[in-house]
Amino acid sequence: MGEVDPAFIQAPEHRPKLSVIEAQGIPLIDLSVLNSPDDTINDDALVAEIGDACKRWGFFQVINHGVPLEKRQRIEEAARKFFAQPLEEKRKVRRDEEKVLGYYDTEHTKNVRDWKEVFDLTVHDPTFIPASLDPDDEETDEWHNQWPEYPPELREACEEYAKEMEKLAFKLMTLIALSLGLPGNRFQGFFKDQTSFIRLNHYPPCPAPNLALGLGRHTDSGALTILAQDNVGGLEVKRKSDGDWIRVKPTPDAYIINVGDIIQVWSNEAYESVEHRVTANSERERFSIPYFLIPAHYTVVKPLDELTNELNPAKYRAYNWGKFFTTRKLSNFKKLSVENIQISHFKIQELSNKLEGGLTIT
Ligand code: OGA
Ligand code: NI
8 A cells, every 4th residue: 555645635624633532431341141041131231231332322342242252363363364465366356346245455435545455245145235226126136255265264264253243243132122122132023134244354554644544434334333353453433422532442352332323223313323433553554353234135224113203203214225235335336426325314304405415215
């Protein structure tokens, strides 16, 4: 990545501050009570703790989560080996308009280039995604993973890790449902044909960490994210109480959990999907692995009936997850100068503005 191309430079208001606030901030939640053989999750104190963290921060870390450390170490080591290869090797599995999964080093967030390279894979292979933006077109594309030759263990490491992530994600979704006063299995049906994916992130050292970001500010558009970060640090979360960027301190073997846009809509904003970003580092490279839990493409995302009433009417119009996602994907490939589609486009107060803007997706 060498010299700093202007494509990486953030507008002044989005550049990171030199002094970092490393508050203990985001809650650390111990999940050991879930490790009992009994399958039912009904620990009131834990449910309350999760609800509180979702409401106040939208982010928390979990320990004693039941994911074997060796599975995490295996995928982390395989990721390091993959990214350490020369660019031409990595580009053999690069993603393009046809093969949408694999290696990519020109990711943009809000039209500014991120100082990182990624490798994407879906948890279910194949994964089905709408072929076009046309709301009446039911045709889907099949997405298949691309696996590199090296390191040969990458595939199995990813597949095994994905299974662990799925187990943890479902436990967390049960806790979140209970914390909203819903039956524990309320969200389960949405994930039958899930479009969840895993991203291996590599953030190389950057000569201009004051101008560029490893990953620009954004919210995650899925339901829930489970992130493994290494011990370098750099993830910052926008604190809801005052808008300050707070560094998430690396905690060995912990996972960072955050609520995504879909939970924000399902919960009618009881829980919000909070902005976060990754600062760049001039000395140390950094690795991270997010798992994004995302429903089936045909899911119609809207505030749950149980969580809305006359006093608390739905704040969003329904949208089709697959069409929303395809809209984003296409605008990424075409590098459209418009802002990517956001859930705010479905906010009910904003409906009249958006119609003027000619947004047609439903
Ligand atoms: C993401 C993300 C954080 C990190 O990929 O959406 O927020 O630490 N990653 O890499
Ligand atoms: Ni994110």
